[in-house]
Amino acid sequence: MSTDPLLRLEDVAVHFENEAGLLTDESEVVQAVDGLSLSIEENDVVSLVGESGCGKTTLGKTAIGLQRPTAGRVTYRGHDIWSVRDGESDADLSWQEIRQSLQIIHQDPGSSLNPNRRILSILSEPLRQVNPELGTSERRERIYSLLERVGMSPAQDFADRYPHQLSGGEQQRVVLSRALLMNPDVILADEAISALDVSLRVEMMDLMLELQAVFDTSYIFISHDLSNARYFTQHGDGKIGVMYLGQLAEVGPAEQLIEDPQHPYTSVLRWATPDLAAVDTPPQELPMRKIDVPDPIDPPSGCRFHTRCPEAREHCRQTDPKPVPAEESSVRCFRAQSTSPYWDSEPLEEND
Amino acid sequence: MSISSDVLNEPQDRDAIIRMDDVSVTYDSGDSYVLDDVSLAIERNEIIGIVGESGSGKSMLASSLLDAVPDPGQLSGSVEYRPVQDQNVEVLALEDSELRALRWEEISMVFQGAMSSFNPTMKIKEHFIETLEAHNAPVETGLNRAHELLEDLYLKPGRVLGSYPHELSGGMQQRALIALSLVLEPDVLVMDEPTAALDLLMQQSILLLLRELREKYDLTMVFITHDLPLVASLADRLAVMYAFELVELGPASEVINTPTHPYTRALLNATPNLNAPLSEMRPVKGKSPAPINVPSGCSYHPRCPLDTEECRTNHPPADPVTPEHTAACFHWEEARTEISLNYAETGTNDGDWR
Numbered sequence: 001m002s003t004d005p006l007l008r009l010e011d012v013a014v015h016f017e018n019e020a021g022l023l024t025d026e027s028e029v030v031q032a033v034d035g036l037s038l039s040i041e042e043n044d045v046v047s048l049v050g051e052s053g054c055g056k057t058t059l060g061k062t063a064i065g066l067q068r069p070t071a072g073r074v075t076y077r078g079h080d081i082w083s084v085r086d087g088e089s090d091a092d093l094s095w096q097e098i099r100q101s102l103q104i105i106h107q108d109p110g111s112s113l114n115p116n117r118r119i120l121s122i123l124s125e126p127l128r129q130v131n132p133e134l135g136t137s138e139r140r141e142r143i144y145s146l147l148e149r150v151g152m153s154p155a156q157d158f159a160d161r162y163p164h165q166l167s168g169g170e171q172q173r174v175v176l177s178r179a180l181l182m183n184p185d186v187i188l189a190d191e192a193i194s195a196l197d198v199s200l201r202v203e204m205m206d207l208m209l210e211l212q213a214v215f216d217t218s219y220i221f222i223s224h225d226l227s228n229a230r231y232f233t234q235h236g237d238g239k240i241g242v243m244y245l246g247q248l249a250e251v252g253p254a255e256q257l258i259e260d261p262q263h264p265y266t267s268v269l270r271w272a273t274p275d276l277a278a279v280d281t282p283p284q285e286l287p288m289r290k291i292d293v294p295d296p297i298d299p300p301s302g303c304r305f306h307t308r309c310p311e312a313r314e315h316c317r318q319t320d321p322k323p324v325p326a327e328e329s330s331v332r333c334f335r336a337q338s339t340s341p342y343w344d345s346e347p348l349e350e351n352d
Numbered sequence: 353m354s355i356s357s358d359v360l361n362e363p364q365d366r367d368a369i370i371r372m373d374d375v376s377v378t379y380d381s382g383d384s385y386v387l388d389d390v391s392l393a394i395e396r397n398e399i400i401g402i403v404g405e406s407g408s409g410k411s412m413l414a415s416s417l418l419d420a421v422p423d424p425g426q427l428s429g430s431v432e433y434r435p436v437q438d439q440n441v442e443v444l445a446l447e448d449s450e451l452r453a454l455r456w457e458e459i460s461m462v463f464q465g466a467m468s469s470f471n472p473t474m475k476i477k478e479h480f481i482e483t484l485e486a487h488n489a490p491v492e493t494g495l496n497r498a499h500e501l502l503e504d505l506y507l508k509p510g511r512v513l514g515s516y517p518h519e520l521s522g523g524m525q526q527r528a529l530i531a532l533s534l535v536l537e538p539d540v541l542v543m544d545e546p547t548a549a550l551d552l553l554m555q556q557s558i559l560l561l562l563r564e565l566r567e568k569y570d571l572t573m574v575f576i577t578h579d580l581p582l583v584a585s586l587a588d589r590l591a592v593m594y595a596f597e598l599v600e601l602g603p604a605s606e607v608i609n610t611p612t613h614p615y616t617r618a619l620l621n622a623t624p625n626l627n628a629p630l631s632e633m634r635p636v637k638g639k640s641p642a643p644i645n646v647p648s649g650c651s652y653h654p655r656c657p658l659d660t661e662e663c664r665t666n667h668p669p670a671d672p673v674t675p676e677h678t679a680a681c682f683h684w685e686e687a688r689t690e691i692s693l694n695y696a697e698t699g700t701n702d703g704d705w706r
């Protein structure tokens with residue numbers, strides 16, 4: 001067997017072309033993901049956190065082959081997935097097999113379930129694809145037992161319902177079950193718990209992690225909420241990647257990243273995470289120089305965070321801090337580099 | 353606006369700006385309650401967080417404040433608005449035209465998802481002008497105020513006013529909507545999940561700005577959300593709803609540091625946070641009831657680890673825990689010892705409210 005990771009992204013970039021339209025006369029290029037590398041192992045959990053528009057969804061979709069990168073490579077067990085797709089690979093593996101082993105669940109489960117079909121029929125489909133030899137009654141048995149397993153019992157009753165007869169949490173369980181029935185190696189959970197009430201999130205995360213062990217799968221877990229990412233990642237013994245404007249600002253094991261953030265942006269996300277123990281000392285001041293994210297069409301020079309970073313200095317405006325990998329982590333900030341000219345450079349003024 | 357007013361004489365009353373008394377909302381000719389006998393005094397200049405899960409009745413509470421319950425809901429009880437201390441307007445008795453005036457000029461509302469509140473074919477500026485004109489307010493003065501409000505919300509007024517809604521990010525739209533809701537100088541701002549569609553960093557940033565707006569414009573704010581940890585640090589007081597009722601009410605720091613109702617304690621334990629040991633976060637067992645079959649007695653009893661015969665038959669009234677803090681539970685004292693919390697609890701001593 002090879003030592004290739006399950007999935008590897010090598011220096012991946014995704015640039016979208018915005019068509020020239022009503023409001024702009026020139027077409028613009030959005031740099032959704034820019035030169036990013038990341039690996040996902042078997043039974044791994046990798047969480048991606050960051051603001052809306054930081055590129056985490058694009059990165060996730062690129063990792064599972066739903067988005068073609070404009071540069072770089074995505075490999076699955078050592079094989080470039082887009083070469084397989086284009087028929088240019090000598091791998092003993094089809095595009096269909098790759099797509100089948102890389103599944104996604106979305107934030108809004110309702111929209112990914114066919115409203116006109118009962119749950120039984122929705123869940124039969126993946127089974128028919130993966131296990132065509134199963135008979136009808138066997139298929140039904142498997143679906144019932146999975147429904148029981150995800151807490152939807154009596155299974156027979158739930159199997160007969162239509163999606164709109166389920167709560168949001170139940171719909172999400174169906175979507176998760178459908179993904180698991182494909183026997184995937186990786187499930188991309190894109191804000192999969194964000195639409196659920198706060199009180200239901202732990203339960204859903206627990207379920208996903210329990211089933212990880214049963215189905216032998218890895219997760220890419222996308223969230224804008226660091227406390228959810230912490231819960232999920234730490235239970236799954238994985239790592240968290242903090243994204244900013246299409247790049248990874250910091251990657252590390254969950255606890256280390258949260259307890260001892262190295263990148264100023266990670267600290268900002270920490271600030272934004274409600275802390276019940278600190279109810280008497282509410283956050284006082286915005287820990288950034290600006291509220292809004294810069295436009296990804298024209299990302300800032302140097303360090304992309306320099307327009308908002310509370311620690312930014314002149315050097316950050318001119319030079320891009322390359323990621324510095326350590327044992328299990330990586331940080332893209334001059335402050336993690338003790339000999340950087342950053343330390344001798346002048347702080348940036350308010351509006352730079 | 354002109355609203356008829358009565359002089360009210362209730363010396364023991366705190367300075368409430370809105371008082372709800374025994375407010376209920378029913379459907380199906382009274383068979384199903386979506387708001388059950390809620391009494392709540394919203395104090396002048398406070399920020400009160402109304403917290404509940406989906407389907408707990410929290411949005412219905414917001415709608416009843418402005419007599420805006422969707423048809424065919426039946427609203428009963430009394431909602432008094434007190435623009436100044438000794439003036440008293442019974443909201444549920446207002447004519448339609450008076451109600452329209454009240455809704456923007458006195459009590460303003462912001463809902464989740466600015467996209468659906470803005471007309472996509474109109475620039476932001478036109479929304480301000482339309483609102484000002486509809487209320488016969490001078491447009492120029494109003495636009496000056498809009499400029500100031502947008503700046504207060506860290507937006508570039510020129511750019512935002514000249515944009516169509518879709519040209520702004522979600523966070524900018526939601527802030528523009530808050531500015532719009534304040535352009536007629538209301539006293540009260542009612543917000544229903546105003547930040548739920550945004551990422552956490554933008555949510556916290558908006559919360560910070562709301563605090564500043566409250567100071568600057570002497571506002572009273574009602575913040576309705578399912579997200580207890582989020583609103584906990586913003587609100588002065590928290591009201592927790594379960595199954596269409598208020599189950600706990602008190603200063604935010606007491607409700608978080610010494611939560612009392614078994615449901616509040618379970619809810620807090622179910623909340624992922626950055627510090628609690630992971631092994632001690634656990635979901636709230638069971639499901640919230642639907643409006644048609646709310647359990648008898650205490651509606652939480654089927655899920656409550658402390659329920660007794662009394663809970664199953666009698667309805668627990670709001671019991672004072674401290675002078676400022678109430679919990680609708682027969683056994684709240686036991687709850688504090690029997691249901692442990694996953695984060696540091698302080699001052700568990702009953703009556704220790706400092």
Ligand code: SF4
Pocket residue numbers: 263264265303304305306307309310311312313316321332333334335
């Ligand atoms: S490199 Fe400079 S601007 Fe970038 S995060 Fe570090 S200190 Fe801030």
Ligand code: SF4
Pocket residue numbers: 613614615650651652653654656657658659660663668680681682683684
């Ligand atoms: S009244 Fe009884 S059932 Fe209701 S919350 Fe209190 S202990 Fe539990």
